[in-house]
Each structure stands twice: as C-alpha cells, then as structure tokens.
Amino acid sequence: MDELTQQFINNNHTAINLAIALLLGALIGLERGWVARDQKAGERIAGVRTYGLIGLLGGVSALLSQAVTLWAFPAMFIGIVAISLVAFQARIKHFPDYSITSLVGLLLTFCYGAIAVAVDPTLAAAAAVITAIILDNKREIHGLVNKLHAHELDAGLKLLLITVVMLPILPNRGVGPGAMVNPYEIWWMVVLIASVSFIGYFAVRVGGTEKGILFTSLFAGLSSSTALTLHYARQSRQSVALSPLLASGVLLACGTMFPRILLYCAVISPSMLPKMVWPAVVMTLLLYVPALLIWRAHKNGSGSEAPHLTQNPLDLKVALMFGALLTIIMVLGDWLREWLGTAGIYLLAASSGIADVDAITLSLTRMSTKTIDLHTAVFAVVLAASVNNAVKATMAAVLGHRQLATRVAGPMALSLMAGLWVAWGV
Secondary structure (H helix, E strand, O other): OHHHHHHHHHHOHHHHHHHHHHHHHHHHHHHHHHHOOOOOOOOOOOOHHHHHHHHHHHHHHHHHHHHOOOOHHHHHHHHHHHHHHHHHHHHHOOOOOOOOHHHHHHHHHHHHHHHHHHOOHHHHHHHHHHHHHHHHOHHHHHHHHHHOOHHHHHHHHHHHHHHHHHHHHOOOOOEOHHHOEOHHHHHHHHHHHHHHHHHHHHHHHHHOOOOHHHHHHHHHOOOOHHHHHHHHHHHHHHOHHHHHHHHHHHHHHHHHHHHHHHHHHHHHOHHHHHHHHHHHHHHHHHHHHHHHHHHHHHOOOOOOOOOOOOOOOOOHHHHHHHHHHHHHHHHHHHHHHHHHOHHHHHHHHHHHHOOOOHHHHHHHHHHOOOOOOHHHHHHHHHHHHHHHHHHHHHHHHHHOOHHHHHHHHHHHHHHHHHHHHHHHHO
16 A cells, blocks of 8 residues: 555656645635625625635746746746735725735745745745744734734844854854853853843743742742842832742742753753752752742732843843853853862852852853863862852741741742752762
C-alpha cells in the first residue's frame, strides 16, 4: 500500500500541488467569507471561491514560469494587483473602508499557490494557516495593541535591537589581555538575562491584581525578587493583616530564582546542570513548601496590588551596566583564581551575591566551560544565591512587619544551609 501511495504521488505530483494551492486559497477565503458573511451577494469582493481560484492561479503561474516563460508569474501577479485595486476602489464608493488587509490577503494567497507548486507545499501550507489565524484574530490583536503601554513597546524594540542588530556584529573571539573577554559571549548573556526579565515583567503584567500575591510572586522571581521583597516588606507595615500572605509571596519569589539559575546552566553549560540540579531543587522546595503552607493557612480571598517592579521592562542603560558588570566579574574571576585559587572564586561569589545573583551566575557558568571545575562553579553559584537570599531576608526583617520577618527568616535560613551542604557534597 505504501509503495502504491508513493507511486501515485510521484505520478501526480503536479496535480497534487495544484490541489494544495487551491485548498490553501479556499482556507484563507473561508476565513474572509466568514468575516463578511452578513454581506449580500455581490457586496463581497472575494470569498471562498475567489480566494481558492486565486491560489490555484498562483500555482498555474508558477507552472507556466517553469514551462513557458519566466515572465508568467510577474505578469499574472501584476494582473491580480490591478484587478484587486479596481475592485476595492469601486467598493469604497459604497462602503467606506480603507483597510488593505483583504487586499494583502489576496496577494499572499496568489503567492502561496505559487510556492506550493514551485517551492515547497509544506511551507506554503504553514504560511497560509498562519495568515488565516492572523486574519481571524483581528479583535484580539487590536485589543493587545490597545493594552500595550508606550514604555512596553519601547522595551520590546530595544530587546530586538540588542538581539537582532547588536549581537551578530560583535566579534566572537577573545580580546584584551590574555584574550579573557569574548564580546559576543558577554552580550549573549546580556540578551539572555534581559529576555528572562522581559518575560517575567509581562507575566506579572498579565496576572494583574485578580491573581493576587501568589501569581505575582511566582513570576516576579523571573524579573526581580529583590524588588518584590522590598515592595512587600513595606506593604506589610501598611497592611499588617496581609503580612502572612506577603511572607509567602517573598518566599515564592526567592524560590523562583533557582529554576532561573538552572535555565542559565542548561543554556550556557549543560555539563554543569546535573551537579546544579540537586542544590537548586532542595533550596527551591525549602522555600516553596513553607510558602504554600503559609498561603493555605492564611488565604482569605483578598488580593494584592501587583508590585511595580520597574517602569520599563528593559532599559538599555541597565543592559550596558549589566554587560560591564559581567566583564568585570569575569576578569576578576580569572585574576582571583590565579592569585587565591578556589578561595578567590568563593570570595567573588559571596561579595557579588550581595547585590545581584544573575551576573555572577552567568559569569561562573561560562567560566565552568573553560577555566574552573564544575564543583567550584556549582558551590560558588549556590553561595552567591544564598548570600543574595540572606540579604533579602534582612530587608524583610528591617523594613517589614514582625509577622512577615518571622515567617521569612526560618525557611530562608534552612534553605541557605541545606543548599550549601548539598552543593558541597555534589
């Protein structure tokens, strides 16, 4: 049966591709016809039949370009453009609608038909399905644009700038004394941390106040658990009754830091991941479990205003500062390793963890592939994360209400000690 099927496909390859071109056009036409289903016959410029025929015409034009003349496709394409413009101009007189979406859909349908015959029917089918989905979700897409803030759009464009424009032009080789610094690798890590923070910001944004402390805290760990700890500590003094729930939120946010570290390891140094898993899992559970127990014991259906972690999900100044910090840490790491050995790495990790855990984590993860052994890298990362969580526990104790501080301190201390013990033994 398989041989007969393959033989049938080979013998009728052209006819099958033309049928695919027709069906792809009909698919887009079905969506367009559904949108205009309330219009009377003759009021629609194109529906299922027209789009299907345009897809078929695109396939025929590709065949003629291969068999007769290369000018067949451009000539027919120009003809479709001309006919469409005349039809749309005539329709505007009676139905003022200046959107060119349907016109673009017609032209794309013609091109998909040609692609199905002359290039790859699978590619044409994928493009046609995506086009139909985009056309069908007009309201949702417009609603998303309306909900988007100016600074969020600016952040998205900046993320594309540092990723698509700047990353490819950086030299992918060691520069400077001893060729210790690779600009491409450093900027790639900047892009990685910026992307995680960007996703975390919008996770909090989508959750909104309805999801309350639990959802906000879980995803705030992807962007800034320190900022959330500061916000919730201050809020606990203003709303004492919410202190237990806010404490669970702080623990959740701090626990989310460890899956983020595992993500960095998986992307940058997969060989480090098996040794990093157990310390990260232990520290995460020792923060998540108490957080969920506190939450279940004190939840009362009240929500909490989502913390404003930052006015901009991505700031180029912050990205540049982060890149400079990464460079400094990597250079210091090499110097301290040569001067003090492993103790120098641990000293750097502990001091860096006071302010930020991402920069030292990325630096140590990268160094584990070249200059330091995996055990040293894992213990240093856990040490930096532990110091960072200790700083956040201190913030909660100093700035927050006593009910928040007492519930945060115990799990933080237990997680810190257990993580260091497990990391030392791996």
